[in-house]
Amino acid sequence: MMGWEVGTVGDRVPSLQELIRRRQAGGFVGRVEQLAQFKANLALPDELRRFVFSVHGSAGVGKTFLVRQFVRMARDREVLTGYVDESAYDVFTAVEAVVADLAGQGGRCREFPGLLEEYRQRRHELESDPAVPEEVSSALTRTVARVGLRVAGDIPVVGAVAKEIDGDTVARQLDRARAFLGRKFRSQEDVRLILTPVEVLTSAFVRDLSAIAASRPIALFFDTYERTGSFLDAWLLDLLAGRYGALPGNLIFVVAGQRPLDANRWGEYLPVRTDFPLEIFTDAEARQLLATHGVTDPQVVEVILELSGRLPVWVATLVSTRPDSADDVGDPSGSAVERFLKWETDPLRRAAARHGALPRQVDRDVLAVVDPDADHFDWLTRLPFVVEHATSYRYHDVVRTAMLRVLRRDSPTEWQRLHRALAEHYGAAKDALGLTRRDNVESKAWQLLALEERYHDLCGRTTAALPAALCALVDAIGWNSSLVPSWLQTIKQAGRDAGSMEITARAEELGDGKDLVDLLTQLLAGPGLDLEHRMIALAERGSEYREGDRCEDSVRDLSAAVAIHAANAFELKHSWVFGYRGETYQKMKRFDEAIADFNKAVELNPKYQWAFAMRGETYRIMKRFDDAIADFNKAVELNPKYGWAYGSRGQAYQATGRNDEAIADFTRAIECTPNYAWAFAMRGETYRLMKRYNEALTDFDKAIEHDPMFAWPVVGRGVTHRSLERHEEAIAEFTRAIELFPEYSWAFVERGETYHKTTRTAEAIADFTKAIELTPDYYRAFVRRGRTYGWLGRHEEALADFNKAIELAPESSWAITSRGWTLRQMGQYVRALADFNGAIELNPDYAWAISGRGQVHRLMNQHHEALTDLNRAIELNPSDGFASYESGLALQGLDRPDEAKRRIRSAIEHDRETLRNNPRATYQAFNIAVYLIALGETMEGRTQLEQNLRQGVSTHAVRVAIGDFRELEEFSGQDLSEFIELLTSYL
Template sequence: MHRRSVSLQELIRRRQSGGFVGRQEELAQFQDNLRLPVDDVRRRFLFSVHGDAGIGKTFLLRQFIRLAREAGCLTAYVDETVYDIPAALEAVSADLAQQDAHCKEFAKRAETYRKHQYELDSDPAAPEGLSSALTRSAVRIGLRAAEDIPLVGPFAKELNTDAVAGQVDRLRSYLNGKLRNHHDVRLMLSPVEVLTPLFVADLGEIAAERPVVLFFDTYERTGAFLDAWLRTLLSGRYGDLPANLVLVLAGQHPLDVNAWGDYLAVRSDIALEVFTEPEAVQLLAARGVTDKGVVDVVLGLTGRLPVLVAMLAEARPGNVEEVSDPSDNAVERFLKWESDSRRRESALLGALPRRLDRETYAAATGADEDFAWLLSLPFVAERAGGYRYHDVVRNAMLRVQRRRSSAEWRARHEKLAEHYRVSVESHDLAGAWRDERFQVLAIEEAYHRLCAHPSAALPPVLESLVDTLDENPEFVPRWTAMIRQAGEDSGTPALARHGEELTTSYADEKRGRLAFCTSLAENTALDSAHRALAYGERGALHQGMKEYEKAVADFTRALELDENLGWARAFRGDTYRDLNRYDDSVADLSRVIEAKPDYRWAIGSRGSTYRLMGRYAEALADFERVLELDPEFDWAKVNRGIVLRVTGRFTEALTVFDDVLAHGRGQLVGARSPWRDLPADGTPGRGTRRLRARARIRAGRRLRAGVPFPGVPEPRPLRCRVRRLDPRDRAEPRLPVGIAGAGEPVTDLRQARRSPRRLRAGSRAQSGITRRRRRARRDLPGDGTARRRTRGVRRTAAERSGRRLDPIPGRSRAVGPR
C-alpha cells in the first residue's frame, strides 16, 4: 500500500513539539479544561495567553494544539499573516478542511468574493481616481459609512459619514453596473456581514461531530481588526456558536478589561513570564547541556528568555572555555557553539530578509544547501508565505552584521533588493500596483534598498507609496510599517521616526489622513507627477469632508504640477458644482470629456450640473450618452427620468422609472435620494413609490386598485401631494399636481410661480371661490351651514372646469367631479 510521504513541515513540527519542556502548569490547566463537560461552571471557553516578545507564546500554542488534537478536537490557527476578517475566516476554513471538516457554504461564498475582487481590481474600466475603493480599509470591514446607506453593517458609526458618502455612492453605482446579482453586490460591499453568518452555520455543523479549538496568535497585531469582530461573534449577532467551541488568543498584551469584562466568568488568563531557573535548567539538560559553568553563562546571557535559552541549548556547548568572553555580543556566543563555520554564517545571513524561503535564502547566502538545517533551529518559525526568525533573535543578528562591516551590509541588501526586482519581472508584474503578489515583492525590494541606502532610496520608496495610495490603498499600512522597520533595522532613527509618523497619520482616517497626504505632497524630493497625485488625494479627502474651497485649492495645485491628471480635473469640476459654480464645473468636466470621451463618470457628473443649471436638454443628452456607453447603468437611467419629469415629459419619465423598478439592481444614488430605502431584494420602498406616483400623476394617470408596482404584491393608496424628489434638485420648479379632467397633463410651468395659497388646478372660478371662502370664514355660523354652502359652490366650479381639486385646507380628502 502506498504510504503518504511526510512533509518537511510535519517533521519540523514533530521535532519542535517533542523537545518542549517547561510550562507544565499551563499545559495541565488547558488539558483539564478540555475534559470538563460544557455545562460545568469550571469550564472556560476563552483563553488569553500574553507576555513579552520571545517569552514562548507561539511555542506554548503549539503544545495546546497538540493536546487538543490528542483529545479529539479539531483545531485552526491564525497569525499575523492574515490582514483582515475575510482572510482570517479563510485561514480557519483551510485548517479545518485539512482535517476533513469542510465549511462548505462559507467556502463557496468566499471563493465568489475573491473571484469578484480580482475581476474588479483588474478592470481597466474601474472608476478613475477612486483608487480601487473596494480595497480601502473602509470597504474591507463592511463600508463603515452612513447608517442610512443600505448594506453597511455594524461598523456604520466608526467613520465620518460626510468623508465617505460620496465615494460610497460612486462605488455602489460602479458595482451595480458591473455585477448582475444584487447578492454579489452586497457581498462586495459588506463581506464581513455576508461571510460570518455562513461561517458560524458551518462551524455549528462541524462542532456537532467534534469539539473545535480556534487559536489566534500574534494578537497584538491581528487584534486591531479581530478584537471587535470576535466580541460581536460571541454576542450572537451572527448566529449561535457551538457550546464545545474554545477560543485561544495569544499576544503581547492582556485583553482590554473594559472591552472583555463581560466574559470574565468564562475566561482564563495565562500571563507568561521568563523561564524559572528550574525550567531553563531542564531545557538545557534535555539538550545535553549539564555543565554548571555553562548553564550559569547561558542563564546570564539569555535572562532566561525562552527563545534564547532554546537557541543556546541547540548549540550544546561542552564547557565554559567555549564561551571565554562573556562581554561579547550574545549572538556571537550563540553561533560560536556551532562548529561548522558555514552554518554559522548562514544563520547570520538568513536573518537579513524579513521573509524567508529557499530562493531568498540562496540569494542571501549564495547557496541553499543549509536551508533544511536552518529551519530546524528553534527561533525559525513557519509562517504563511515562508519562514521568519523570531524578532528578538533577528534583531540581535542584524546588529552584529551592521557593526561587522557596513560595506558588506550594503552589498548584501542590494543583492536581496535585486532578487526581488528580478522576481517581479519574471512574473510579469512590473507596475501592477493592484496585484497582491506585486505589492508583496515591491515592499520587500524597497525594504532592502532602504537598509542599504536609507537617504538615497527614500524618495523612490515614497513615490511607490503614492502609487500604492492611488491604486491599492489596502497596502499603504504595509508600506509605512516597512519604512519604520527599515529605519530600525538599519540603525537610522530619522527614517524610523518618519515611518512611524506616516503609520500613525494614515491610521487616523480623518485629519490624520490629511496630514499623511500633506507630508507626501509637500516633499520636494518627489517628482511633480507623484506630488500631484498626493495633492489630488488630499483634495478628495477635503471634498468628502465638505471642505470644498480647500478641495478646489488642492485639485488646482495638482493640475499645476501635472495638467494631464484627468481625474483631479474631473473631481474639481464635481466640487465646483457643490459650490454652485456651475459654469466652472461644466468647463472642467467638458475638458476632461474632450480628452477622454468614454469617461462616463465625468459625463454623468456634467449632466447633473446641467440639470441644476436648468439646462435640461444638455443634461438629457449627457445622461443618454452615458447610457450609450453602459445601457445597464441604473444611476444614469434614474437621472434621465428626473430630467424627463422636470421638463413635463411625465409619461416617458414613468416608463423609465417602471423599467428601473422592474429590472434595476437597486442601491442607485446613495443616502440623499428617495432610493435610500430600497430593500436589498430590489423591491421599491417608500421613496421609490413616491417617485413613481409623482410621475403617474403628472402623466394624467391614476393608480387603480389591482394595478401593483413592479415587484410589490398590492398597491398602496395614492396621495396627490408628494415631497420633492431630491434636496439637491434646486432647479426644479414646484409643479401643479392636479389631474386634468380630459386626461391631458398640466404642463404650464408658469403656474409654479403662483402664490401657494391659490389652488393649483389653475381655474379662475376655483380661485375666486377660495377667496370668497376665506372672506366668509370669520363669520361662519356654528351649525356649519355656510361651510357646507361654500363646499357646494366649490364643487360646482370644479364640475364646470372639469378639473379635480386639491383638498381644502383642513380637510383630508380631495373634491372632484361627480
Template sequence: MSEQRPSRQEVIRRRRRTGFVGRRNELGIFRDNFTRNLEEETYQFIFHVHGNAGVGKTSLIRQWETVARELGAVSTYVDDDVHSALEAMEAVSTQLGKQGLALKGFDKALATYRQRLHEAETAPGGQVSAETTTPGQAVSVSSTVAAQVGLAGLSLLPGVGVFTAAVNPQQIAQGADRLRAMLSIRLRNHDDVRLVMSPVQVLTPLFLEDLAEVARRRPWVVLFFDVYERTGPVLDTWLRDVLVTTEYGELPVNVQVVLSGQGRLDARCWGDWLDLIAEVPLEVFTDTEARQLMAAKGITDERVIEVVLRLSGRLPVLVDTLAQRRPHSPDAVGDPSGTAVERFLKWETDPHRRTAALACALPLQLDEDIYRAAVPEAAADQYPWLRALPFVTGQGGRCRYHDVVRAPMLRLQRAQSPAQWQTQQTRLADTFQQWRHSLEATLAPEDRWDDGQWREHRLAETYHRLCANPNQALPDALLELVRACAYHPAALRRWAQIVTQAGLDAASDKLTEWGQRLETATEDDTVGSIPALTVLLTATELSTAGQAFARAIRGREHRNADNFDAALTDYTTALALDADLARAHSGRGRTYFEMGRYGEALVDLTRAIELNPNDSGDIALRGQTYGYVGQYEEALTDLTRAIELNPQYDWALTGRGEIYRSTGRYDDALTDFARALELNPDDTWILAERGYTYWLMSRFEDALIDLTRALEIDSTYVWALTNRGTTQLLMGRHEGALTDLTRAIELNPTYTLPITQRGTTYRDMGRYDDALIDFTRAVDLDPTNDRHFAARGHLYRLLGRQEDALTDLAHAIELNPANAWATAQRGDIYRLMERYDDALADFSRAAELDPQYLASRGETYRLMERWDDASRDIEQALEADPSSLQARFEAAMLLSMTEETDRARQQWEEFDRLLETSAESSTVKTTGLFVARCALADWGRADTLLAAWLTSNPDEVSVAETLLCLNSLARSPHADAARLETYLTQLSRPSRNSSAVTSAVSTGTVA
C-alpha cells in the same frame, strides 16, 4: 486506492507537536478550562499570553490550538498580517470557511461592501484610477470614507498641530453628514451609504451573528490573535467592544479568545475589564524545563547542558535551536564568546545550507519562490529543510524567522560585508519588481492596488531597496507612502511599518524615526490619511512632484470632510508646484462642483480633461455639471463620450438616462436604462431610476414592476420604497402606499420625501389630522424646503384654515419664487375669497412658469365675466395640453354660458370620458363627473354621484369648488334652475358654513 499522504505542512505540525516540551503549567491552565462549566466564574473566555521575544509565545498558543482542536473546538489564528478590524474579521471568516463553517451572511455583506465601495469610487465625484508610476493621475478615494471623523485627536500627532488649529469641529460634524449625502447620490440606498461610511460598525454585528451560529454547531470556538504587540493599536478598541460590551451584539460564552504579545494590554482601553482576562505571563524556561527539552533531544551530558543553558539564557527559541543537532560535547555547541549566529549554525556543516540560512533571514517572510530567489543554486532544493528549523514559524504556505534569530543574522551580514549586503538586498528588490511587472501585464492600472499579491510585491520591493540604500531609496518610499494614503488606511499602516522595519534592519535612525512617526499617524483607522499626509508633507526628501501629489490627495480628504477652503488651498498649492497635475485640476473642479460653484468647476474639469482626455470619470462629472446648469446638450455630449470610452460604464449610462428624462426624452432614457441593466441586471439604482421614468410617463404598472424588483433585491432601499409608495398613491392604492412609505420612514426617519408623500396619502384618504402631523414634521426637519410649506398650506386650505394656508403658501413662494404650484394654490384661495385681482396676479405668474395654469387664470376671468380673456386662456391651455382636464372642463363651462348647446354637450361628454380614464383621485373624479352630469342634465346619475360623495364627508374646499361650478351652470341659458337649487341647498347646509363655502354660495345668481 492507496491512502493519501500527509502534506509537508502536516508533517511539520506533527513533528512540532510531538517535540513540544515544557510549559506544563500553561498547558494545564488552558486544557482545564475546557472542563469547567461555562457558567462558572472560574471559566475563562479571554486569555492573554505575554512575554519578551523568544520566550515561546507562538509555540505555546500553537500547542493550545492543537489542544483545542483535539477537544472538538474549531479555531482560527490571526497574526500581524492583518492591519484593521475588517481584515481580522475577513481572516477569521476565511479560515472558518475552509473548515466547512463559512460565515455566509458576513461574507455576502463584505462582498457588497467592496462592490459598493467600488461604485462610490467609480461614480463621478469619486471616480478614480490607481496611480502606480506617475503622481499626476487620479487616485483611489477609499480612505476618504473614514477620514471624516476623529480629527480632534490629530493635535496629539507630531507635526500636525498647526493643521488642527484651523479645523472647525462643526465643519467636521457637517462633513460626515455631507459625505453621507454625497454617497447617497452615488449609491441611492441609505444602508449602502452606512456600509461604505462605517464598514466595521455595519459588518461586525453580522460577523458576530454568524460566529454565534458556528458556536451553536461546535462545543467551542477559539480565536487566536498572535503578535498582538503589533496589531493591538488597531484592534484593541474593536476587540474590547466585541468581547466585553454589547456595542455590536452579544457573543456566546463558548467563544474563547487568546491574545498573545510582548507587552501588557493597554490599560487605557482594557482597564475596566482586566479582571475578566486570564493573564498568562511567559518567562524564560525554568532550569527544569530547559533540561527537559534537551533530554527530549537526547542531550544528557551535563557539560553540554551547562553550555547550552549559559549561551541561550534559557530563552526557549535558543535552547531549542542549540539543542537541535544533539551536540555531544561543549565544543559542538559553540564558543561562549562567538556570535549568536554561530551558535545557531554551529551544528550545520553543509556550507550551502549555512549560506541559505543566512540569505533567508533577509526577506520579511518566505515561501518557496522567495526562498529560491534568495539562496544560491546549490541550495535551491533545501526549502523543506529550512522550513523545519526550530526558529522558522509560519502558516498558510508562508513562514518567517523568529525575530530573536533574524535580528543577529541581519547584523552579522550587514557588518561582515556591506557591499554583499547591498547586493543581496538589491537582487531581492529586483526580483520582486520583476514579479510585480509580470502581474501588471494582467492587471488594469486601476486594479493594481486592489490586488493583494501586487501590493505585497511592491511592498517587499520597497523594503529591500530601503535596506540596500536607505538615503537613496527614501524619496521613492515616501512617494509610495503618499500613494498608499490614496489607497486605504490599512495599506498605509502596513507601509509605515515597513519603513520602521527597514530602519531597524538597516540600522538607519532616519528610517526608523520616519516609520515611527508614520505609524503613530496611522494608529486610529477612523481618522483616515490626513495625519499621515500632513507628516509626509514635512519631508524635504519628497520630490516636488510628490509634494504636489500629496497636496492633491489631502485636498480630496479636506473636500470630503466639508472643509472646502482647506481643500481649495491644497489643490491650488499643488497646481503651483505642478501646473499640469491633472489630479489637482480634477479635485479642485470636484470641490467647486460640491460647493455649487459650477462655472469654476467646469473650468477646472475642462483643464483636467485636456490633460487627460480619456478620463471617463472627469468627462462624466463634467457632463453631470452641465446638466446642473441646464446645458443639456453639452451634458449629453460628455456623457456619451464617457460611454464611448467605457461602454461598460453603467453609471454614465444611467446618468445620461437621467438627462434624457429631464429633457422629456423618455424613450431615450428607457433605452439607456435598459443598456445599463444588461450590464448590471440586479443594480437596484438603475431599476429604481427606470421605474421612476415609467412613473413620470404614467406607466404605473411598469413602474411597479421595476420598483418591486429593486426591493426584492434590497428590501431596505428607501428611495425605491418611497417611489413605489408614491406610485401606489397615484394609482389610488392608499393602503399599499402607506405600507411602503411608513417602512421608508422607519428606515430613514429624517428623509422628508416619504414623510410628505405619506402626508399626501393621508390627505387623499381624508385623514387630515395624520396628514398635518406628517407635513409639520417635514417642515420641522427641513424648514428651507418650499415644497413642505406648500403641501401644508394646501392641507390648511382643505381644512378651511385659509389664513394659515396663505401664510404657508406665502412662505413657500418666498423660499422659491419659481414654485408654480404654490403660487397657483394661493391663487385658488384668492379666487374662492373673490379677491380676483390677487388671484389673477398669482395665476399669471404661475402660467409664466408652467402653461398648465392658464386654465386657472381662464376660470378666474370666467368668474369675472371677462369672456374674451377667459376664452383666450382656455384655448391656449388646450393648445399646450389637449388632455388637460381642467382646460377641457373650463372649455365646456364657457360653452355652457352660450347658446351653443350642442358644442357644450360635446365638450362635457369629452371631459366626462377623459375623467373616467384618468388617474385622478376618487374625490376629483366624483365631483367632476357630478358637475358634468348636471351640465348634461343626467339627473339620475347626478343624484347617485352626489349621494355617494356626501357620505364620504368631503372637505370644505371640494364643496366650495363644486358650489362655484353649480352657480356658474345656473347662469347657463338652458339651466334647470330648480334642480340646481336643490343641489346648492344640500351642499350649503349649516354644517358646511365655512368661509370658503359661504363665499362660494354668495357667488352667482342662485343662493
C-alpha cells in the same frame, strides 16, 4: 454533559515510544501549571469549562511554544484545532488559516471557502470594471471596502460608513453604490456580500463551525495577537456576543499576545476566561530544560543562562545544538548571535543563518540571493527560531532583531550590498508579473513584492531610498487605500532594522494612516515627494476633503495640483486631476467652473469616458439637456456598456418630455446589468409620468426585488397608488419607506400629500413639518404644507410657507402659482394676478397658472382677458373641466350665452369621463353639480349633490364646493342658499 475525555485516536492504547515522542514534542519544559490547567479544562463539562484563554507576556517568553503545546494537547484528545498567527493580515485570511487547519484534520468547512472566493471574484470584477463611476468607486474603495476589512468599525451598512463620512454623504454614497452594485451583480446577496463582507462571510464560517462541532469539539488559537488584534479583537468579541450566529458549545478560544486582553472590552468574559501571564524562565526551569536536552556542563550552562537571560526562546535556541563545551565563555567580544551559532562548525551554514535573517520572510529563492554558494534552505528551516508560515518561513522576532544588529555592526558594506541585492530580486519578481499599472494594485502578489522591494531598498540605501518609498505610499493611497497600513509598517520597520533615526522619525510623523487627510498632510509637509507625487497627494487630499464636505479645502488642494500639472505638462497621464476638481465644483454648484475642468480633462484625454459622463451630468443638473445628451452620447460611444451613462441620459430625456427615449435608455441600462435596481426605478417613474401605471408598478416592484433596502422605488410605488386613488396602499408604501430610511424627507412629504388628499390634515401637516426639520431647504415641503394650510383656511400660515418656498426657490413657478391661488381664495386679486403673471413669465406654458390668471380676470369682470387665458389653459390641458366651466362664465359675461352653455356642457362631459375612469374623483363629482346648476338644471344638480354626500366624501371637497357655489351665486345673481345650506349641514 460529559467533558472532552474522548481517549486516544481510535481508542488504541499508545506505545511507549509514542508517549515519549509526545513528551518531547514541545522542545521545552516548564509552564507545568498552565499545561495542567489547560488539560484539565478539556475534561470539564460545559457548565464548568473555561472558553477563553489569554496567554500574554513580552517577546520571547515562550507564548508560541506554549500555544503549540496546547495545540498538541488538544489534538491528542481528538479536538479539532485552528491556528492563526501574524501571517494573517485581515479577518478573511485569519479565517482561511483556521479553515485550512480544520480541513487537514478532517473537519471540512463547506460554505465559507466558496463564499470567500465569490467575494474576491466580485471585488475583482468591480475593481476592474472601467465603467465604475468615479463617485461610486470612491465610495467603495474609501469606505465600504476599507471598513469591511477593518472590523473594529464594521457595523451594518450605514453605521460602518458613517464613521468615515457624515450622515448626508453616507446616504448619497450608499444609494449610488447600492444602485451601481444592484446593476452590476445578479442578486441582492451579492450586493450585501460586497457592502458587508465581514458580516456575511463570518456568518457562513459560524454555520460551518456548528456543523463540524456536531461531531468533534474545536479549539481556535490566535497567536501573535499584538500583530493581529487590531483587526481581530472587535471581530472576536462580536463572534462571542453572537452577532454572527450562535457558536457551538464545545468551542474554546486561546489568544496569545504581548499584552493582556483589554479589561474594559473583555471584562464581561471573566467568568469563562483564564489568564496566563508569562514571565522569563525561573533559574530552575531554565536549568531543567537544559538538563532535559543533555546540556549539563556547568560552563556551558552558565554561558547559556548569561546570554539568554533565561528568555525561553533564547534558551531553546542555544540548547538546540546540544553543545558540550564553552571555549570562549566570558569573552566580552562574543555576541549573542555568535553564541547561537557557536556550536555550528560549518562556516557556510553559519553565514547562511546570519544572512537568512535579512529578509522579512524566507523561501528558497530569497535565501539564494543572500546565500548563493550552497543550498542551506532545508537545514535553515529546521532551526528552532525559524517558523513556518503559509507561503514562507520567518525568523522569530527576537532572534532576527539580534542578528540584524550584528550584521549591520560587523559589516556595513555587506549589509548594504545584500539588501540592495534583495531589493533587485523583489523588483525583478514584481516586473516579471507583467502587469499594467492598474492591475498592479489589484494583484496581491505584486503588492507584497513591492512592499519587500521598498523595505530592502530602505535598509540598503536608508534615507536615499526614502523618497521612492514615500512616493509608493502616495500611489497606494490613490489606488488602494487598504494597503496604507502595510506601507507605513514597512517604512517604520525598515527604519528600525536599519538603525536609521531619520527614517524612524519620518515614519513616526506619518502616524498610523487611519486618517488619510492627516497622513497626506504629513507627506506634503515634509521632504521626499517628487512633483508628480506631490500633485497626486494634493489631489487625493482634495478628494478626501470633498468626501468630508470640506469643499473649499478640496478646491484649494485640487487647484494646487492642477497648477503643478500645468507647469509640468503631465498631459494625458493625469487628466483625472481636472476631473477631480470638476467633481468638487459640481458638488458646490459652481457649474461653469466644473464644466471648464471637465473640458480640460477630455481635451487632455479624448477617450476619458468618465469625464464626458460627469460633464454630461453637470449639464443635466444645469438643465442644459441638449449638451448633457451630447456628452452622454460620447460616453456610451466610448463604452457601449456604460450603464450609468445610459441611465443619466435617460434622466435628461425624461426631463425634456422625451419619455419614449428615456424608456429606451433605462432599458439599455438594464440590458447592460440585468439587476440594475436604479434603472428599473427610473423607468418605473417614467412610466408613472406617462400614466402607464401598471408598467410603473411592475418596474418599481422589480427595483425593490433587486434591492429590498432601496427606499426610493417604494415611494414611487406609493405615488403611483395615490394616482390611482388607492390612498391606504399609498400611505402603507410611504410608511415602509420611512421604516427603511427614517430620515427620508421625500417619503414624509409624499405621505403628507396623501394625508392631505384624504383630509387627514393634522397628519399631513405633521409629515410636512418633519420633512422640513430633516431638510430645512426642502422648498417643496413648504409648498405642500402651505397648500394644506390654505385648504384649512389658515391663509396667513399658508402665505408664510409659500414665501419661504419662493425664497428658497425663486424660479419655482409651482410655488409662486400656489401662493397666487391662496391670494385668489383670500380675495386679494391684484396680488394673485401678480403671482400668476410671475409664474407664467417663468413658464409660459404653465396651464395651472394660466387657468388661475383667467379665473382672477373673470372675478375682476375682465372677461376678454379671462377668456383668452382660459382658452389657452384648455388648449394646454383639454381635460381640465373646471377651466371649461370658467370659460363658460366668461362667455356669459361677454353676453354670449349659447357659447357659454356649450362650454359648460363640455366641462360636464370632461368631468364625467374622469369619473368613469376614476369613481373616487370626488372633486369632479361636485364640479358636475355646480355646472348643472349654472345651466339652470337645478333638480339634476341637487340629485348629483345628494348622491355625492351619500358616498361619504371628504370635508375638504365639500368646502371647495361651497366656495364654488358662493362664487356662482355672486356672478349669476341666483339664490343658491339651499345648496350651500345642504353642503354646510354635511360638515
